[in-house]
């Protein structure tokens with residue numbers, strides 16, 4: 493037995509006006525200071541005024557939100573008693589909103605207790621809306637929650653199907669002005685989500701089509717969104733939608749080895765953003781998987797009209813196309829090019845290998861690497877291009 497879970501989506505131009513038709517009394521908006529400065533929180537509040545809904549803004553979410561921040565937000569929610577919770581921002585704000593909302597509904601829980609196996613019985617007090625302001629994480633589309641515990645420097649990957657937002661509002665107005673670098677870093681993550689979810693052991697009939705459509709959209713529109721920014725509204729809109737479409741495959745399918753490697757290297761070399769560092773591992777892991785005769789890369793290559801007479805040629809064509817895309821959007825093709833110093837990389841090697849071995853996403857890969865192969869994958873990604881197993 494398997495499940496497919498997703499929110500109601502409201503997308504396209506003026507999608508934000510959906511808020512004006514909400515029924516309710518009080519909304520609690522979870523976001524960060526930057527989003528407030530951009531005027532986005534005010535834009536949300538204006539729509540809520542039209543619906544006669546009062547609102548309060550909590551703008552204290554930091555990148556990689558901590559459990560302490562989540563607890564503070566949940567306390568503020570308990571005092572305000574909202575019947576809507578709104579996560580507004582990138583993945584950090586949306587994930588923090590999910591976790592705060594769960595603790596508001598269930599003050600008896602600790603954040604680390606949020607898991608997919610226990611019934612949480614949410615929605616007794618409020619419902620959840622997520623509104624992304626970047627086009628990449630796809631957190632608005634799924635139930636995943638990533639928090640950090642600064643006490644022992646570990647990332648907590650949490651979630652519950654019940655934490656899937658009730659409504660996701662994907663309004664391209666929020667991403668129209670995204671800086672070029674953030675557009676590239678977050679947009680390329682959409683490709684990693686789609687390709688990994690299509691090739692992982694949880695891939696299924698319900699997610700395959702979403703993966704392929706997201707891949708097609710990234711290749712067609714990400715170079716345009718990076719090159720032309722706000723001047724190409726169509727590309728912005730398509731990338732916002734592609735991110736949410738790929739977001740649905742997280743949880744309903746899963747990401748795999750490139751993300752496990754990206755988490756492990758990204759946890760140490762924090763100067764390289766998630767999307768950028770994970771993408772470097774994408775062609776490396778495709779070759780690792782394809783060289784064992786595994787994966788379904790030919791389908792993707794055919795979709796992109798690349799040479800793909802068989803799996804081997806399809807995988808090779810796809811890898812070439814990904815490197816070409818990296819070039820078009822000025823993403824690094826190796827960890828060395830991403831600015832990670834060789835000596836520091838070498839020193840971090842044992843810890844990175846350990847983290848990959850323990851990352852749940854490693855187990856989603858159709859080919860699970862031995863420890864010695866993890867080291868080779870890391871070295872290949874450091875140098876870029878050639879991979880031989």
Ligand SMILES: [Zn+2]
Nearest residue numbers: 681684685770
């Ligand atoms: Zn990702």
